[in-house]
Amino acid sequence: MTGTFVGMPAFPAAARGALADTQLRHNLAHATSTIRAKRAAVVGEVADWEDLRLAGAAVKERALRSLGDDLVRLEGALTARGAVVHWARDAAEANRIVVDIARAHAVDEVVKVKSMLTQEIGLNEALAEQGIAAWETDLAELIVQLGGDLPSHILVPAIHRNRAEIREIFRRRMGEVGRPAPEDLTDEPAVLAAAAREHLREKFLRATMAVSGANFAVADSGTLVVVESEGNGRMCLTLPEVLVSIVGIEKVVPTWAELDPLLRLLPRSSTGERMNPYTSTWTGVTPGDGPQEVHVVLLDNGRTRALADETGRQALRCIRCSACLNVCPVYERVGGHAYGSVYPGPIGAILNPLLKGTGDPQTDSLPYASSLCGACFEACPVRIDIPEVLVHLRAQVVDGHRDDRAPKPEALAFRAAGWALGDERRLGRIERLSGLAGRVLRRGGRAPVLRRVPGPGGAWTDARDLPAPPAESFRAWWRRTGGGRRR
Amino acid sequence: MRVALMVTCVNDAMFPGTGQAVVRLLRRLGVEVDFPQAQTCCGQPMVNTGYLDEAVPAVRSFVRAFEGYDAVVTPSGSCAGSARHQHRLVAARSGDSGLAAAVAEISPRTYELTEFLVDVLGVTDVGAYFPHTVTYHPTCHSLRMLGVGDRPRRLLEQVRGLRLVDLPQAEECCGFGGTFALKNADTSVAMGSDKARHVRETGAEVLVAGDNSCLMHIGGVLGRGRSGVRVMHLAEVLAATEESVPAGAGPIA
Numbered sequence: 001m002t003g004t005f006v007g008m009p010a011f012p013a014a015a016r017g018a019l020a021d022t023q024l025r026h027n028l029a030h031a032t033s034t035i036r037a038k039r040a041a042v043v044g045e046v047a048d049w050e051d052l053r054l055a056g057a058a059v060k061e062r063a064l065r066s067l068g069d070d071l072v073r074l075e076g077a078l079t080a081r082g083a084v085v086h087w088a089r090d091a092a093e094a095n096r097i098v099v100d101i102a103r104a105h106a107v108d109e110v111v112k113v114k115s116m117l118t119q120e121i122g123l124n125e126a127l128a129e130q131g132i133a134a135w136e137t138d139l140a141e142l143i144v145q146l147g148g149d150l151p152s153h154i155l156v157p158a159i160h161r162n163r164a165e166i167r168e169i170f171r172r173r174m175g176e177v178g179r180p181a182p183e184d185l186t187d188e189p190a191v192l193a194a195a196a197r198e199h200l201r202e203k204f205l206r207a208t209m210a211v212s213g214a215n216f217a218v219a220d221s222g223t224l225v226v227v228e229s230e231g232n233g234r235m236c237l238t239l240p241e242v243l244v245s246i247v248g249i250e251k252v253v254p255t256w257a258e259l260d261p262l263l264r265l266l267p268r269s270s271t272g273e274r275m276n277p278y279t280s281t282w283t284g285v286t287p288g289d290g291p292q293e294v295h296v297v298l299l300d301n302g303r304t305r306a307l308a309d310e311t312g313r314q315a316l317r318c319i320r321c322s323a324c325l326n327v328c329p330v331y332e333r334v335g336g337h338a339y340g341s342v343y344p345g346p347i348g349a350i351l352n353p354l355l356k357g358t359g360d361p362q363t364d365s366l367p368y369a370s371s372l373c374g375a376c377f378e379a380c381p382v383r384i385d386i387p388e389v390l391v392h393l394r395a396q397v398v399d400g401h402r403d404d405r406a407p408k409p410e411a412l413a414f415r416a417a418g419w420a421l422g423d424e425r426r427l428g429r430i431e432r433l434s435g436l437a438g439r440v441l442r443r444g445g446r447a448p449v450l451r452r453v454p455g456p457g458g459a460w461t462d463a464r465d466l467p468a469p470p471a472e473s474f475r476a477w478w479r480r481t482g483g484g485r486r487r
Numbered sequence: 488m489r490v491a492l493m494v495t496c497v498n499d500a501m502f503p504g505t506g507q508a509v510v511r512l513l514r515r516l517g518v519e520v521d522f523p524q525a526q527t528c529c530g531q532p533m534v535n536t537g538y539l540d541e542a543v544p545a546v547r548s549f550v551r552a553f554e555g556y557d558a559v560v561t562p563s564g565s566c567a568g569s570a571r572h573q574h575r576l577v578a579a580r581s582g583d584s585g586l587a588a589a590v591a592e593i594s595p596r597t598y599e600l601t602e603f604l605v606d607v608l609g610v611t612d613v614g615a616y617f618p619h620t621v622t623y624h625p626t627c628h629s630l631r632m633l634g635v636g637d638r639p640r641r642l643l644e645q646v647r648g649l650r651l652v653d654l655p656q657a658e659e660c661c662g663f664g665g666t667f668a669l670k671n672a673d674t675s676v677a678m679g680s681d682k683a684r685h686v687r688e689t690g691a692e693v694l695v696a697g698d699n700s701c702l703m704h705i706g707g708v709l710g711r712g713r714s715g716v717r718v719m720h721l722a723e724v725l726a727a728t729e730e731s732v733p734a735g736a737g738p739i740a
Contacts, residue, residue: 009492011671011673012670012671012673013673015671015674016673019674019677029587039631045625087571191677243549268629270504311591323529328673329650329659329660329662329678329684330678333674333677333681334674334677334679340704367537368666368667368670369671369674370664371537371627371660371662371663371664371665371667371675371678372627372664372665372667372668373627373631373660374628374630374632375627375630375658375659375660375661376633377631377706380629391534391535391537391573391576393537394535394536394537395537395538395539396538397537398535398538399541411538414532414533414536414538415538415541417532417533417541418533418538418541418543418544418545419542419544420527420541421496421527421528421530421544421545421548422527422544422545422547422548423527423544423548424524424525424526424536424552427496427499427527427528431499431500432501441589449710451711456669457669459668459669459672460668460669460670460672462670462676463676463679463708463711464676464679464708464710464711465705465706465710465711466703466706466707467501467502467706467708469501470499470501470503470504472503473499473500473503474494474499474500474503474506474507474520475494475499475523475524477503477506477507478506478522482510483510483520483522484507484514485508
């Protein structure tokens with residue numbers, strides 16, 4: 001029922017398709033500008049926002065430095081409070097653990113709290129292979145799941161859909177997997193939300209097992225934290241008998257007090273709210289209250305690889321707020337699917353290569369999916385210098401091809417440019433040639449503009465004019481006129 | 488004060504009028520600039536495409552050209568950003584500690600034109616005259632990498648005859664992005680089209696910015712649409728006087 005990112009083309013080709021989807025362009029422009037305005041308003045209210053960003057970044061940075069110790073403390077605290085802790089190296093191990101727990105309880109369905117990590121590892125698909133249905137209960141995730149679609153945003157995965165499309169999905173699909181949408185369903189947001197509530201309620205009340213991620217894991221106390229807006233998470237975390245939480249190892253913070261800046265930064269950066277409506281925290285098993293069997297799967301899946309990258313490791317500070325997506329001019333136009341990953345946008349452009357490693361053409365295209373405008377860094381609540389990491393990863397991509405038998409034309413061009421720019425005389429000779437071309441092109445009083453050039457420059461002139469080169473470079477003018485003192 | 492002009496490779500080869508405008512403008516303000524011949528390019532095209540080794544010769548040229556000057560002035564936010572923020576990366580990659588030391592020494596004395604005018608010379612009224620309706624696009628690297636803030640605006644507001652109109656969503660990237668404009672041409676053009684639309688909404692005759700590379704892109708989109716709006720580097724506006732109002736088209740018709 002769900003699509004797959006496997007086999008997606010590299011970014012430029014995927015983006016071309018997305019850019020041609022006029023409905024998508026309209027939906028994205030509307031949604032991102034709405035969220036941007038909300039975020040700007042609530043961030044503007046906080047006088048010490050920049051200090052708060054520094055504090056948030058410092059907390060996560062400190063946590064990453066003591067990660068090894070903190071993970072062991074987390075395991076100890078969780079175990080002491082009755083939780084079962086599992087360690088998973090990769091997606092396959094994590095999925096196997098969840099499947100085994102589900103089998104042990106003979107369940108054929110689980111309810112899910114919205115979780116990026118379970119999407120990263122393809123948990124729903126792994127469960128489906130074993131005949132276990134995983135029901136997404138977050139409204140937007142439900143829309144994506146019912147539509148057989150892929151998420152296109154970290155926070156609002158159905159951002160590419162508008163109300164009319166959502167109404168159609170509900171009408172056509174809800175009945176196939178549970179309570180159908182009411183006959184008189186309109187595309188009013190409140191009406192759509194009410195239909196989802198009715199549809200999900202029977203799943204909440206029936207399910208005996210839930211799967212969640214976690215926004216934070218406190219090493220000291222063994223407490224997991226989930227923040228959300230809809231209350232569906234609270235339902236999943238409290239109603240079923242068995243709760244399995246899959247937590248990326250970078251989610252650990254050493255102490256409870258260190259949640260402070262992060263819980264203040266996250267809602268304002270993500271939903272543009274002063275405070276998120278629901279903050280659920282739980283610590284192992286509480287007898288007679290909530291799930292009586294609690295599992296925590298601590299997952300690496302490339303995080304230690306990212307941690308080993310001195311420039312790139314700052315990406316592990318990410319708290320998945322998606323502020324960088326909402327301000328990104330590239331994301332705003334192409335949407336999330338073009339990135340070929342559950343992590344789209346600027347953070348996805350660095351996180352995917354850091355977690356998976358470079359070397360695959362699709363992954364290698366992601367660090368280039370940016371104009372390096374810097375809006376993401378400015379918005380990031382934990383000050384991840386995304387442009388810096390993008391440039392660093394581009395160098396990694398290029399270095400991965402340095403020993404190629406047949407270098408790419410681009411590599412040869414940059415090698416030649418490097419040579420020419422090492423000596424002003426070489427550059428001067430090239431400029432004299434371009435000046436000659438400029439004189440020819442401007443001869444006869446034709447407009448000094450090129451409408452079409454051959455070769456790679458065609459990518460420019462396909463949609464943009466290009467000025468013809470001037471007859472004389474600045475360098476030549478300076479020499480000829482003594483810096484403008486002679487005519 | 489010994490002041491050097493870092494004209495940038497794009498201006499040198501494609502827009503010499505901008506370099507000439509900086510020379511005229513600074514001379515009018517009593518600053519005699521040198522043009523060290525050893526300069527080539529700041530190396531940013533290579534760095535931002537991932538070719539760090541290939542950027543080393545350009546950074547060496549930069550150091551050779553500008554060592555010993557009190558200030559290096561450049562009519563480009565992007566190239567100033569490259570000198571201030573990226574040269575140390577290239578120097579570190581070269582493994583040459585001498586280059587790293589030279590870079591550390593010159594980088595902080597590299598100024599984008601409006602920083603030099605407002606912060607070093609302490610002027611906002613440069614005695615310019617430009618009787619046109621103008622809108623201003625703050626380029627990303629000048630805005631977010633250097634933090635030039637409202638300096639360009641303060642300079643433009645003092646230009647006699649100039650009517651400055653606000654550009655909607657001014658701070659959003661135009662989509663140039665160096666090799667991004669070619670490697671992701673479709674996305675780049677989509678961004679450029681939106682920027683061009685906002686420019687046209689203002690009704691301005693001239694779009695002004697501090698980076699000719701961004702202007703080449705926006706101007707290229709405006710020109711392809713035969714929009715009748717011209718683009719012009721800020722330096723050329725500030726250099727204009729009643730005696731020497733630039734005639735006709737800017738870089739792109």
